[in-house]
Amino acid sequence: MGDALLRDLTDDEARRALVCKWGSVDPDVLPAWVAEMDYALAPPVVAAVTAAVAAGMTGYPRFERGGALGEAYAAFARRHYGHQVDPGQVLPVVDVTSGVRLLLDVLSDPGPMVMPLPAYHPQLDIAQVTGRRRVDLVVDPDAARAELDLDRLDALLAAGARTLLLTQPHNPWGRAFSRAELEGVRDVVVRHGARVISDEIHAPLVLPGAEHVPYLSLDGTAEHAVAVVAASKAFNTAGLRCAQIVTADPATLERLLRAPMARNDSWSPLGVVAAVAAYTDGDPWLAALVDRLAAQRELLTALLAEHLPEARMRPLEATYLAWLDLRAYGYADPAARVLERGRVKTAPGHHYHPGLTGHLRLNIATSPQRLTEIVRRMADALVTEPEPAPR
Structure with missing residues (x-):
């Protein structure tokens, strides 16, 4: 995946390269927490x-x-x-x-x-x-x-x-x-x-x-x-x-x-x-990165509209870190919920604003395929199915 300038790491490559982001989570967890990117290093570097x-x-x-x-x-x-x-x-x-x-x-x-x-x-x-x-x-x-x-x-x-x-x-x-x-x-x-x-x-x-x-x-x-x-x-x-x-x-x-x-x-x-x-x-590689992140921003907007329509995301003007307000889904710590039930690791909002509930920070610097799976899993964890009616 990727293009001639920006290459997505495979899961195995990411676990070897990103020992904090990928190496500190269980194998079945998709990491979208710490501010590291799932891309191969720029060739000049x-x-x-x-x-x-x-x-x-x-x-x-x-x-x-x-x-x-x-x-x-x-x-x-x-x-x-x-x-x-x-x-x-x-x-x-x-x-x-x-x-x-x-x-x-x-x-x-x-x-x-x-x-x-x-x-x-x-x-x-x-x-x-x-x-x-x-x-x-x-x-x-x-x-x-x-x-x-x-x-x-x-x-x-x-x-x-x-x-x-x-x-x-x-x-x-x-x-x-x-x-x-x-x-x-x-x-x-x-x-x-x-x-x-x-x-x-x-x-x-x-x-x-x-x-x-x-x-x-x-x-x-x-x-x-x-x-x-x-x-x-x-x-x-x-x-x-x-x-x-x-x-x-x-x-x-x-x-x-x-x-x-x-x-x-x-x-x-x-x-x-x-x-x-x-x-x-590094300018050519950086330009390719910014293009990718802009595309990821648009993809995240579409994925939230489809899977988590009550989520609020402030306009993402810079960085690859989306700040999501998920209070509508009723969980004080949605990051804990999506880790436990969705096997996605995000950054809890209260780490950035002590006492704040219902928020998390999501790292979108990954492949489109991984980002799609991350949001799908988050939705599965947060959108509670109605209880079956008693018989």
């Missing part, structure tokens, strides 16, 4: 990493800012987003969540961190890890479209919060926030002298009909904002361990460079090689 391993590149990375990685990311950002990035303002870090932690530790003032909910669940405790309190900016689960409540953000910052952790494109809502929305965020943050950490790991995965606006591309953001980016989500290379911190203010970068080495977990030289290859030579 395979070639680059294979050559690096053959050359014995398994030691420590080069500890530098900019370099080949900075040049590669800057060129990628210019081509894809029209964003002018100074390569020398790009700093490696082991992964996006570690980058967020580093930025909170080094740059943020003491005080609470604002977290829009639902949120990428490994980051729900990141404020506490850095000695801060998390305050939630809750997105209304009944809203037709996820939008940040700027009045509420203003109130939280006025009450003492000092940092906004902004995930954009948003996981799990699948939103690509517009320029006007981000300008509204900027205006509120600047009014309170606060800081933004912008997690943009899903930026390459914006689907047709939307666009990614880097937060740092907005006027008036350089002194209060830093972005964390990576090729790992779009190119399925999370295990190679390399993300990038992007700054636009030399003074901010110098503060990060002065931080003790122990604050920045060591990234992998193989991750650098993979990221440079992806950013430099």
Whole structure:
């Protein structure tokens, strides 16, 4: 299955390659939970990493800012987003969540961190890890479209919060926030002298009909904002361990460079090689991936209409992670139900929004055939047959 550029892994290949997503479930379970894709790696990444391993590149990375990685990311950002990035303002870090932690530790003032909910669940405790309190900016689960409540953000910052952790494109809502929305965020943050950490790991995965606006591309953001980016989500290379911190203010970068080495977990030289290859030579493969994900989005819409017509899916503008409201089917934890009765593993909604019932996150980065079977099994589990009438 697939085409010359994008190839679907077979089940056996997926179990060998994706040891978390596929290797941690029973053989009869279809995995659609963690954010990994069921596709073979992009050939330029395979070639680059294979050559690096053959050359014995398994030691420590080069500890530098900019370099080949900075040049590669800057060129990628210019081509894809029209964003002018100074390569020398790009700093490696082991992964996006570690980058967020580093930025909170080094740059943020003491005080609470604002977290829009639902949120990428490994980051729900990141404020506490850095000695801060998390305050939630809750997105209304009944809203037709996820939008940040700027009045509420203003109130939280006025009450003492000092940092906004902004995930954009948003996981799990699948939103690509517009320029006007981000300008509204900027205006509120600047009014309170606060800081933004912008997690943009899903930026390459914006689907047709939307666009990614880097937060740092907005006027008036350089002194209060830093972005964390990576090729790992779009190119399925999370295990190679390399993300990038992007700054636009030399003074901010110098503060990060002065931080003790122990604050920045060591990234992998193989991750650098993979990221440079992806950013430099991966555009054709990425275009094929986005085409596939757009087709999967349309397929999911049709499958839900046919098999789960009472499901609500907010517009999926980016990522391959669909946020489904299944409250109409009456299960507080539909993910548990579809695992037990349908043998499909999804991500429970309450992992992303503590206390929220009736939601789950569904990974659609698989083959059309698997996605069709996943939704069919979910429907079998959730749509309860009427009890037979007593005789």
